[in-house]
Amino acid sequence: MDLLSEMGIKVLRISIAWSRIFPKGDESKPNQKGLEFYLKLFKELKRRKIKTIVTLCHYEMPLHLALKYNGFNNKKVVKYFLNYAKVVLKYFNKYIDYLVAFNEINSLLHIPFCNGGIYKNQEDLNILYQATHNMLYAYAKVKEIIKNNYNQIQVGSMVLAMPFYTKSAKVEDQILKMEKEWQNLYFTDVLARGVYPKYLDNYFLKII
DSSP: OOOHHHHHOOOOEEEOOOHHSSSOOOOOOOHHHHHHHHHHHHHHHHHOEEEEEEESSSSSOOOOHHHHHHHGHHHHHHHHHHHHHHHHHHGGGGSSSEEEEEEGGGGGSSSSSHOOOOOOOOOOOOHHHHHHHHHHHHHHHHHHHHHHOOTTTTEOOOOOOOOOOOSSOOOHHHHHHHHHHHHHHHHHHHHHSSOOOOOOHHHHHHHH
16 A cells, blocks of 8 residues: 555446355345455545556455356346445445446357356357346446435446457458447446436347
């Protein structure tokens, strides 16, 4: 911490480990030792006047939720995530300056187990897009909780940059590039505008 301060660092990004607060993910009460660990960390940063960017879910869903519920494909996991988010905000809201609910939320389509806890049927697009919908819904609910209770916290989002390049100038390759880019762009549309873009209608009819 002293080194960060000496370097003139003004803002530090921190990812809270969900499993440190709720080891299995679906417990009713949080792990007090986990809360104490982060409280000490936040207090040290506050003492040094270092602001925080806090990420709630950064590729570390409790394994139990992946194995038992198949991660965010199951709406029960949304409930458990929101419970976790509420606990984090209750205990640490005065130490959080900026909050990101999910790290690189769109990466679920590329690394489904790592990002969304999808343990079974990782190639099934119905499962993947249901999971992304559930994560986007969870993001919206976290934003709502903060707006209604902790509006001093600024909420942001993060997507994985995944540029696509065409193999040739052929029309079919250009269309494929456009469709691949939709996989990323629709996340930013939903996160920023709160609605699914129209271009997804035909895309979903084609792939699912």
